[in-house]
Amino acid sequence: MANTESGPGNREKNFILSKKASLTPRDRVRMAMAHKEPDRVPFDFGSTSVTSIAGMAYEKLKRHLGSDSQTRIMAKQGQVAHIDEEILRKFGIDTRPLDPGVPDNWTDIEINPLTYQDEWGVQWQRPEESNSYFLLKGHFEGDENGTLEALHRFQWPDPKDPGRYRGLRDRARKLHEETDYAVVFSPRATFWQDAARIRGFGDFFSDLVTNKKYIHALLDRILEIRLEITERMMAETRGFIDVVLVSDDLGTQSGPMISMQMFEEFVKPRQKIYFEAMKKGDPDAKILYHCDGCIDVFLPHLIEIGIDGLNPVQVSARNMGDTKRLKREFGRDLFFWGGVDTGRVIPFGTRDEIFEEVKRRIDDLAPGGGYVLNFVHNIQDEVPPENVCAMFEAAMEYGWYGG
Amino acid sequence: MSRNQELTEGIIRGDRENVVRLVREDLEAGHGPVLILNDGLIPGMEKLGDQFGRGEVFIPELMAAAKAMNAAMEILRPLLEASGVEPLGKVVMGTVKGDMHDIGKNLVCMLLRGAGFEVIDLGVNTSAEQFIEALENSGARILGMSALLTTTMNRMGAIIETIRRAPFGEEVRIMVGGAPLDEDFAAKIGANGYAKDAPLAVDRFKELHAALQP
Numbered sequence: 001m002a003n004t005e006s007g008p009g010n011r012e013k014n015f016i017l018s019k020k021a022s023l024t025p026r027d028r029v030r031m032a033m034a035h036k037e038p039d040r041v042p043f044d045f046g047s048t049s050v051t052s053i054a055g056m057a058y059e060k061l062k063r064h065l066g067s068d069s070q071t072r073i074m075a076k077q078g079q080v081a082h083i084d085e086e087i088l089r090k091f092g093i094d095t096r097p098l099d100p101g102v103p104d105n106w107t108d109i110e111i112n113p114l115t116y117q118d119e120w121g122v123q124w125q126r127p128e129e130s131n132s133y134f135l136l137k138g139h140f141e142g143d144e145n146g147t148l149e150a151l152h153r154f155q156w157p158d159p160k161d162p163g164r165y166r167g168l169r170d171r172a173r174k175l176h177e178e179t180d181y182a183v184v185f186s187p188r189a190t191f192w193q194d195a196a197r198i199r200g201f202g203d204f205f206s207d208l209v210t211n212k213k214y215i216h217a218l219l220d221r222i223l224e225i226r227l228e229i230t231e232r233m234m235a236e237t238r239g240f241i242d243v244v245l246v247s248d249d250l251g252t253q254s255g256p257m258i259s260m261q262m263f264e265e266f267v268k269p270r271q272k273i274y275f276e277a278m279k280k281g282d283p284d285a286k287i288l289y290h291c292d293g294c295i296d297v298f299l300p301h302l303i304e305i306g307i308d309g310l311n312p313v314q315v316s317a318r319n320m321g322d323t324k325r326l327k328r329e330f331g332r333d334l335f336f337w338g339g340v341d342t343g344r345v346i347p348f349g350t351r352d353e354i355f356e357e358v359k360r361r362i363d364d365l366a367p368g369g370g371y372v373l374n375f376v377h378n379i380q381d382e383v384p385p386e387n388v389c390a391m392f393e394a395a396m397e398y399g400w401y402g403g
Numbered sequence: 404m405s406r407n408q409e410l411t412e413g414i415i416r417g418d419r420e421n422v423v424r425l426v427r428e429d430l431e432a433g434h435g436p437v438l439i440l441n442d443g444l445i446p447g448m449e450k451l452g453d454q455f456g457r458g459e460v461f462i463p464e465l466m467a468a469a470k471a472m473n474a475a476m477e478i479l480r481p482l483l484e485a486s487g488v489e490p491l492g493k494v495v496m497g498t499v500k501g502d503m504h505d506i507g508k509n510l511v512c513m514l515l516r517g518a519g520f521e522v523i524d525l526g527v528n529t530s531a532e533q534f535i536e537a538l539e540n541s542g543a544r545i546l547g548m549s550a551l552l553t554t555t556m557n558r559m560g561a562i563i564e565t566i567r568r569a570p571f572g573e574e575v576r577i578m579v580g581g582a583p584l585d586e587d588f589a590a591k592i593g594a595n596g597y598a599k600d601a602p603l604a605v606d607r608f609k610e611l612h613a614a615l616q617p
Contacts, residue, residue, distance in 0.1 A: 127501050127528045134504065134527070201506045202466055202513075209417045209467035253582045254600050258461050316583075343583055347553045382554045 020400055025094035029182035029242060029372060033286045033309060033335050036369045041362055041399035043392065044337065044374040046083030047095035047184035048245050049075040050290050050312065051338070053083070053379040053388070055131060064385035065090065074099065077124060079132040080378055091392040095372075096181040098172055098241060100188065100233055104163035119157040122197045132381075140218075141200035146211050151221060159228035165236055172240035182242040185285070187230045189246040189274065191222040192267055198222070208262055215266065223270050227277055234281030243309075244278055244285045251293020253317050260297065268301055275306035288337055292377065294318040299330050309335040312376040315361075316343030323364035335370040340391060342376045347383045351390045358394035366399075373399065406434075407443040414447025417467025419474050426475045436482040440519065444475055448517040452602030462510070465601065469513035476516060491519035492612040493543035497529030499558055504551035507581065510601040511547060518605050520612075531565035538566075544574050545611055547604070548594075550581040560592035567593070576611040580604055 022039045023031065031038040046052040053061065058071055058081035065087060072082040074097070082097070109117040115125040121139025126132055140150060175183045195218050196204040207215050234244070250257055250267065258266075278287055286308040291298075294317040299310070313336050315321045323339055340346060345357040358373070365371040373395050379388060404412070406429060413422040422444075429439050451468050454460045483490075494515055498508050505527050512522045523541050525533055534546060546566070550556040559579055566572050578596040579589050589597035596611055598604035 130501060134502075202470075202509060205463040205466040206417060206470045208463035210419065210470075252462070252600075255458055256461060258463055262461070262463065343553070380553050382557060 024180035026180050026182045026242060029094050032369045032372055033243070034369065035332070035335065037367075037401045038369065040401060041366045041395065042094040042182070042372045043092060043395055043399070044095045044184070044372050045088065045091055045093045045392070046081070047093075047097045047182075047243075048186050048290070048311075049078075049080045050245075050247065050377055051374045052080045053383075054381045055079040055081050056381040057081075057379050057383050057385070057388075058083070061385040061388055062087070064389070073131075076131075076133045077135075078378055079130070092396060094182055095184050095243075096175055096179060098168075098175055098183050098185040098237065100186070100229075101164050101166050101168055103158065103161035105158060105161050120194060120198055121154065135197055138196075138198045138200040138203075140198050141203055143203075146199070146203060146207055146214050148214060148217055151214075151217055156221065157225055159225050159232070164229060165232055168233060169236040169240075172237040176240035183240060184243040184245060184288070185233075185237055185241040186245045187233045189226060189230050189244070189278070190248050191219055191226050191270060191274070192248040192250070194222045194226070195219050205257075208258065208266065219266060219270060223274070227274060230274070231277055231281055234278065234285075237285075238282045239284070241282060241285045243288050244282065245288050245290060245311075246274065246278065246307075247290035249292050250298055251291060251295040251314070251317060253293060255294050255318060256297055257293070263298055263301065268305060271302070272305040279306060286335075292317070294320055296320065296326070296329075299334065303330065303333040307334070309337050309372075311336075312338030312374070313365075314343075314376050315339060315341045316376070323361055327365050327367070327370075331365070331368070331370055335372065336365045337372040338374045338376050339365055339371075340373065340375040342379065342383075346375055346387050346391060347380065349387065351386070354387055354390040355394040355397075358391055359398045362395070362398050366401075407439075407446075410439070410443030411447040411450065414444055414468050414471050414475075415451050415464075417464060417471050419467075419471040422471045423474050423478065426478050430478070430482070436479045436486065437488055439475075440479055440483070444472060445517070445519060448472055448514065452514065452605060455600070455602045465510065465514070469510070469517050472517035473513065490521035491609075492545060492615075493521045493523065493541055494545045494547055494608060495523045495525065495534060495537045495541060495543045496547040496549075497525035497534060497537075498527040498549045498551070499555050499562055500528055500530045501558060502527065502550050502552055502555035504549070504581075507551070507601065508547070508549040511549075511580065511604045514601050514605045515547075515608060518609065520608065531562040534562065535566055535569045535572075538569070538571065538575060544571070544615060545576050545578070545608060547578045547580065547608065549579070550584065553583045556581060556583050556588070559594075563593050576615060578604065578607055578611065 028038040029042040032042050044051050055071055069084050074080050074082045106119040117123045123136040124133035125136040275287055288309040288311055289307040290311045292314050296319045339361040341357055345353055410425050455465055496512050498505050512524050515522050523537050525537055550559055576595045579594040580598055586597050596607045598607045
C-alpha cells in the first residue's frame with residue numbers, strides 16, 4: 001500500500017527500552033512460562049491466528065508507523081494478518097509464528113466468488129464489502145446427515161498428505177537456530193470446534209442431547225485425523241519450538257457452552273489424549289490452550305489433563321474479568337497469555353484508559369512470572385492504530401520487573 | 404403425569420419424537436391446538452429458559468428443546484392458522500450488515516418461535532433497507548438485530564437511525580444483542596431493548612410486544 005501520509009520514521013517512537021533488557025526474547029518467554037520473573041513481561045503479537053490483527057486494521061497500523069510493506073494474510077477467516085518483522089521489532093515482540101504446510105492434494109473449492117469450501121467440507125462466505133470469511137454451513141447439516149452412514153461416506157482430509165509436513169522441520173530449525181525468539185507452533189489442533197462447524201451449530205448442540213452416539217463417532221473421527229497430523233508435525237518440529245497452540249471454544253460471553261457433565265463425557269477424555277500426545281511429541285514445548293468465553297469452571301480439569309497456559313483470558317466474559325482472582329486460583333498451575341481487553345478498552349478507550357488497562361493486567365497477572373502480554377483475540381478492523389501503539393507503549397512502560 | 408405434563412417434560416428433555424407423537428395423539432383425541440400449545444409446549448420452553456438463566460442447563464439443552472418445539476409447531480401452525488388464532492406477535496430478526504455470525508441470533512429465533520411468535524428471519528449481513536422492507540411487508544413492528552463484532556456493532560446506530568426515518572420508523576420497537584454489546588450501548592444508539600442471553604431476549608421481546616398492544 002502506498003505510503004502517503006507519513007514518511008518512515010516520522011512518528012517513530014522508541015518503543016524498545018533495550019537498555020534494561022538482560023534476557024533474549026526466547027528466555028524471557030520460557031522463564032515466564034516456567035512461572036519465574038524474567039527481566040520484563042514478554043509480549044506476543046501475531047504468533048498465532050488468534051493473537052494478531054485483522055487485515056484492514058493492520059494496513060492502518062502500518063501507514064501510521066510509516067511502513068509500506070505488502071500485507072500477507074495468515075488466515076482467511078477474520079482476514080488475519082502476518083505481522084512484518086520491522087513492526088514486531090518496533091514493539092519488542094518476543095514471539096514468532098510457525099505455521100504448518102498446506103496439503104498437496106486439496107485446494108479449497110470455490111462455490112461462488114464469495115464462498116468457498118474447505119477440506120473438512122465446511123463452507124465459508126464473506127460479505128461483499130469485506131475480505132473476511134465467516135462460517136456459512138457445514139457438510140453434515142440437516143437431520144438426514146446426522147447418521148453414522150453419512151460419516152462413513154464422507155471423504156475426510158488425508159493426514160498423510162506430504163504437503164502438510166514439507167519444509168516444516170527446516171522452517172522450525174531456522175527459527176530456533178537463527179533467531180532468539182520464542183517459537184509458537186499452530187498445528188491447527190482442534191476437534192470440538194471442527195465438529196460443531198462440520199455438523200452445523202444448531203444440529204451439533206441438539207445432537208449432544210438427542211444423538212449422542214453420532215456425536216461420539218464424529219468427534220472420534222476428527223480427533224483421529226487431527227491427532228495424526230499433530231503427531232507427525234511435532235515429530236518434525238521437536239526440539240525447535242517453545243509453545244504449541246491448541247484451541248477449542250467451550251465458553252460463551254455469559255457462561256460455559258455445555259454442562260460439566262457434557263464436558264466430562266465428550267470433551268475431557270479426548271483432550272486428555274490430545275494433550276498427552278503433544279507432551280510426548282515435544283516434552284519441552286508448553287501447551288497453550290486457546291478458549292474464548294467464560295470457562296473458569298473447566299480450568300481445574302484442563303490443568304489436570306495437561307494444559308500449561310490459557311489464551312486469551314477473555315476479560316469481558318462473565319467470571320473472567322477479575323484477573324487477580326484467576327491468578328490467585330489458577331496462577332500456580334497456569335500461565336496466562338492475553339488479557340488486555342478488546343471488548344471495549346482497545347477499540348474505544350482513551351490513551352489513559354489503555355495505559356490503565358495494561359497496568360491492571362500486568363499488576364494482576366505478572367507477579368511471579370506466568371504472564372505473556374497480548375490483547376484478547378485479534379485486533380478488529382475499526383481499532384485505531386494509535387490504540388495498538390498505546391498498548392505496546394504501556395506494556396513497555398509497566399512491563400519491567402524489579403521496578 | 405398428565406398429558407400436558409408429559410408434553411412439557413418432552414420439551415424440556417428435547418425429546419422430539421415423543422413430543423411429536425404426543426401432539427398427534429392429543430389432536431386425534433380431540434384436544435384443541437391452542438391448549439396443547441399453551442398448556443403443554445410453552446410451559447416447557449419457559450421452564451427451560453429459567454433453568455438456563457440459573458446456569459442449570461446450557462446451549463445443547465436449549466437447542467434440543469427448540470427443535471422439539473419447532474417440530475410440534477409444524478403440526479400445530481396450520482391448525483392454529485385455520486382456526487383464526489393469531490401468533491403472539493411478529494418479529495423481524497437479522498444480523499447486521501458486514502456481520503455473518505448467526506448462532507446466537509438463530510437461538511433467539513428458535514426460542515421466539517417456541518414462545519409463540521412468528522419470526523421473519525432475514526439471516527446474516529442485513530442492511531437497513533432490508534430490515535425496513537421486511538417490516539413493511541410483514542406489518543411487524545418489533546425488530547431484533549444482532550452483531551458479534553465490535554466493527555459491526557458500531558453500525559447498529561446508523562441502521563437504527565435509517566429505520567427511524569421510515570414512515571412507520573418511530574413505531575418500531577428495536578431489540579439489540581450480541582457479545583460486544585451492553586445495556587448502555589443499546590440505550591446510546593436508540594434501541595428499545597437489550598438482553599445478554601437468548602432466554603432473557605425472549606422475555607424482553609414479550610415485554611416490548613405487550614407494550615405495543617392497544
